[in-house]
Amino acid sequence: MTDYNAPLDDIKFCLRYAAGLDEILQLNVYDGVEIDDVDPILDEAGRFAHDIMGPTNRVGDEQGVSVENGKVKVPAEFADVNQQLVENGWMALGGSPEYGGMGLPETVEFATSEMWQSANMAFSLLTMLTRDATHAIKAHANDTLKQTYLPKITTGEWAATMDLTEPQAGSDLAAIKTKAIRDGDAYRIFGNKVYITWGDQELTENIIHLVLARIDGAPEGVRGISMFLIPKFLLDADGNPGERNDIVAASVEHKLGIHGSPTCVINYGEGDGAVGYLVGEENKGLAAMFTMMNHARIEVGLQGVAISERACQLARSYAHDRVQGRVPGQGPRAPIIHHADVRRMLLLMRSQTEAMRALAYATASQLDRLHHEESDEARKAAELRLSLLTPVVKGWNTETAQEVTSLGVQIHGGMGYVEETGAAQHMRDARILPIYEGTTGIQALDFAGRKILGDEGREIKSLIGELKDTCDAMEKDDALQSVGHDVRWGLEQLEQGVDWLLGNATENPAAIGTASVNLLMLAGIVLGGAFLAKATLASRSDEGGVDASFADGKLATTRFYCGHVMPRAHGYLAAATADPGTTMGMDVEAI
Numbered sequence: 001m002t003d004y005n006a007p008l009d010d011i012k013f014c015l016r017y018a019a020g021l022d023e024i025l026q027l028n029v030y031d032g033v034e035i036d037d038v039d040p041i042l043d044e045a046g047r048f049a050h051d052i053m054g055p056t057n058r059v060g061d062e063q064g065v066s067v068e069n070g071k072v073k074v075p076a077e078f079a080d081v082n083q084q085l086v087e088n089g090w091m092a093l094g095g096s097p098e099y100g101g102m103g104l105p106e107t108v109e110f111a112t113s114e115m116w117q118s119a120n121m122a123f124s125l126l127t128m129l130t131r132d133a134t135h136a137i138k139a140h141a142n143d144t145l146k147q148t149y150l151p152k153i154t155t156g157e158w159a160a161t162m163d164l165t166e167p168q169a170g171s172d173l174a175a176i177k178t179k180a181i182r183d184g185d186a187y188r189i190f191g192n193k194v195y196i197t198w199g200d201q202e203l204t205e206n207i208i209h210l211v212l213a214r215i216d217g218a219p220e221g222v223r224g225i226s227m228f229l230i231p232k233f234l235l236d237a238d239g240n241p242g243e244r245n246d247i248v249a250a251s252v253e254h255k256l257g258i259h260g261s262p263t264c265v266i267n268y269g270e271g272d273g274a275v276g277y278l279v280g281e282e283n284k285g286l287a288a289m290f291t292m293m294n295h296a297r298i299e300v301g302l303q304g305v306a307i308s309e310r311a312c313q314l315a316r317s318y319a320h321d322r323v324q325g326r327v328p329g330q331g332p333r334a335p336i337i338h339h340a341d342v343r344r345m346l347l348l349m350r351s352q353t354e355a356m357r358a359l360a361y362a363t364a365s366q367l368d369r370l371h372h373e374e375s376d377e378a379r380k381a382a383e384l385r386l387s388l389l390t391p392v393v394k395g396w397n398t399e400t401a402q403e404v405t406s407l408g409v410q411i412h413g414g415m416g417y418v419e420e421t422g423a424a425q426h427m428r429d430a431r432i433l434p435i436y437e438g439t440t441g442i443q444a445l446d447f448a449g450r451k452i453l454g455d456e457g458r459e460i461k462s463l464i465g466e467l468k469d470t471c472d473a474m475e476k477d478d479a480l481q482s483v484g485h486d487v488r489w490g491l492e493q494l495e496q497g498v499d500w501l502l503g504n505a506t507e508n509p510a511a512i513g514t515a516s517v518n519l520l521m522l523a524g525i526v527l528g529g530a531f532l533a534k535a536t537l538a539s540r541s542d543e544g545g546v547d548a549s550f551a552d553g554k555l556a557t558t559r560f561y562c563g564h565v566m567p568r569a570h571g572y573l574a575a576a577t578a579d580p581g582t583t584m585g586m587d588v589e590a591i
């Protein structure tokens with residue numbers, strides 16, 4: 001078992017060269033913030049993650065959560081972590097100054113979030129959803145709700161949750177039944193939500209639930225869904241938590257991983273109905289909730305990076321310690337890191353983690369651009385890029401985290417399969433990532449349907465074109481020549497996949513479903529590698545930007561990725577473009 005150490009070198013590298021933090025800091029809203037101001041914040045976040053949060057990861061996994069006397073109990077150690085996180089201002093880092101936030105770039109907040117997620121993913125879901133909720137409230141709530149609730153949520157004094165899922169409504173939110181009945185200026189909410197992450201807890205003095213429900217008489221389907229803000233404790237005349245709202249956490253789930261995160265069944269309105277306030281317009285709730293969900297989707301992709309990073313660190317440390325077998329030139333018996341196959345596994349873990357990080361940070365940077373670019377045109381460009389890349393970050397990063405954490409177990413041999421080392425926990429914790437916030441299948445349909453077919457492939461082709469331009473530059477650099485060649489080849493595979501979809505989807509609608517996950521994986525592999533290579537290229541022309549040994553390591557992992565991961569693009573292209581009949585032809589009873 002090793003401690004988590006924040007990979008500050010690579011985080012800073014990705015902020016600079018994948019996210020373009022220098023450019024983001026040129027945006028007017030960040031006037032006065034210098035890149036040198038950011039480094040100490042990251043260093044301190046790294047210390048907090050290592051010293052305060054990291055040590056609670058194992059405890060949370062072992063103790064888990066329970067409901068006792070109607071209260072959700074989480075490991076006692078979490079209270080101190082949360083208190084320090086709030087008191088030291090970490091929750092408010094990227095928050096809007098209007099509501100008590102520090103107003104730093106969201107991209108910087110994203111980097112700190114990676115460290116929290118690595119240190120203790122189960123705990124950090126609390127902080128993640130709370131931050132994500134602020135965006136939806138800020139974008140859609142009326143001024144009274146914003147003034148009343150946002151300051152306390154921004155600082156983290158109050159937590160927030162996202163309540164969509166019901167027993168009959170998972171991927172299919174059109175089936176939501178939770179009911180809202182008008183009651184003066186507010187509504188009374190009745191219904192049953194399941195799987196609500198951090199749906200109840202005693203760490204914060206109030207919990208603000210963002211809930212999807214159907215106003216009595218609203219149309220069927222997604223056009224009849226509204227979003228409500230429902231506080232656990234109603235506020236008294238002074239704005240402090242007072243009377244308990246009609247909300248009960250009926251139970252918590254017993255699950256494969258993230259044991260420290262309470263996944264709750266929440267009943268609204270067992271009595272007179274929970275008091276809720278409409279956020280945004282009636283029947284436009286799904287669109288409002290998407291503001292929160294889109295943030296959360298990028299952050300779940302970031303969880304893929306975070307858990308992979310932790311798995312890499314553990315596997316690397318074990319591979320240096322564990323002595324087994326002979327390696328020529330290494331004495332009678334050698335640490336397993338000297339075996340070629342173990343090196344292969346470690347490099348698969350590391351290079352894919354770095355590619356995921358480059359892709360995730362490049363995507364997150366579009367949030368700052370979307371919110372703060374001056375021209376409509378630049379904001380629109382950011383919106384299109386963000387929207388295209390969000391399902392790729394969510395889908396590919398989280399699926400790749402399965403491979404990386406599984407390799408982490410493999411490198412430990414038998415010790416990986418027993419709980420003692422912690423490698424098994426990473427694999428168990430990672431398994432939720434491709435499920436919640438929209439399964440991989442749902443991300444893939446969004447990617448192929450809305451993001452590619454929806455704009456006739458224009459945005460993805462424009463991205464492919466830009467990345468091919470960087471291949472020209474790579475091919476002129478001796479050290480990156482082969483990387484440029486490999487990335488260009490990958491981009492061509494992706495282009496072929498996109499063209500196939502554009503050419504076949506109208507005639508054969510089943511093609512979207514049969515191709516979409518393969519296309520999503522193809523995009524992730526190629527774009528992850530392309531953003532990794534692009535960042536590597538940018539760092540090479542920034543003299544003194546990174547130290548020599550880091551630069552050598554980055555070049556080596558980029559090359560390894562191109563040799564061992566990029567070729568998978570061809571397999572995914574072949575599967576994406578396979579005759580849809582091979583998937584759809586067999587009778588369902590026969591499968």
Ligand SMILES: Cc1cc2nc3c(=O)[nH]c(=O)nc-3n(C[C@H](O)[C@H](O)[C@H](O)COP(=O)(O)OP(=O)(O)OC[C@H]3O[C@@H](n4cnc5c(N)ncnc54)[C@H](O)[C@@H]3O)c2cc1C
Nearest residue numbers: 162163164165170171195196197263435436437438439441
């Ligand atoms: C630990 C945990 C925490 C969670 N936290 C929250 C939370 O905080 N808030 C919240 O609201 N929900 C939460 N969820 C719920 C989560 O978002 C859902 O489980 C998820 O969206 C999938 O829904 P489902 O479980 O009903 O699966 P289903 O929708 O039944 O899906 C089952 C399978 O069918 C596939 N499928 C379904 N529909 C389609 C389709 N149209 N096309 C192709 N394939 C399809 C899916 O990809 C999946 O493989 C959480 C779940 C868990 C396990």
